[in-house]
């Protein structure tokens with residue numbers, strides 16, 4: 001089996017519920033989607049990065065793994081594009097007793113379930129319709145897969161949290177429907193966080209919209225947080 005890696009680097013986690021932790025990021029090449037705010041566009045081509053055997057990739061990860069690393073993130077691109085390789089690499093990390101973390105748009109439940117046994121922390125990212133991730137014709141199917149991934153992660157008792165990126169284009173009525181649907185399949189006690197992440201550098205939402213979206217989540221989950229990408233404030237990758 002081969003894997004295409006775009007880059008490996010250590011930085012400070014700047015997103016989600018574990019921001020501030022020293023993290024090794026393993027960025028896999030490849031993502032066929034089209035979010036307008038994507039900040040890793042150079043890793044989107046399926047032939048970007050460098051191809052390695054799994055053995056070569058595990059050695060590369062080991063040589064980049066610093067002491068006192070809190071967790072290893074599998075990111076992209078979208079890591080589920082190369083789900084079989086991610087499962088092998090995550091298995092290798094788990095043997096070192098370091099938590100593994102999946103950052104994905106969760107677009108395919110079968111690929112997700114293949115990787116899940118080797119992942120400890122799952123960031124379930126729900127895409128809003130205005131993200132341009134897919135066209136409106138395919139949006140409902142995407143959300144159906146993401147919901148199933150959320151259910152699977154919670155049932156498997158993984159540390160699970162939800163992230164939704166919002167922009168000035170985000171429609172509160174559509175956001176509300178998404179939040180209501182999420183809490184039809186899980187309860188507040190099933191998740192470890194709910195993060196609303198404003199876009200950065202393009203189409204940032206104004207404060208009144210952020211507060212409006214916060215207020216929509218609050219009745220379902222009082223610990224909802226608006227968290228921008230903190231690593232960008234310190235110039236970290």
Ligand code: SF4
Pocket residue numbers: 031032033034035037038039040041076077078105133
């Ligand atoms: S899913 Fe992630 S990597 Fe793919 S286009 Fe959207 S933001 Fe970029």
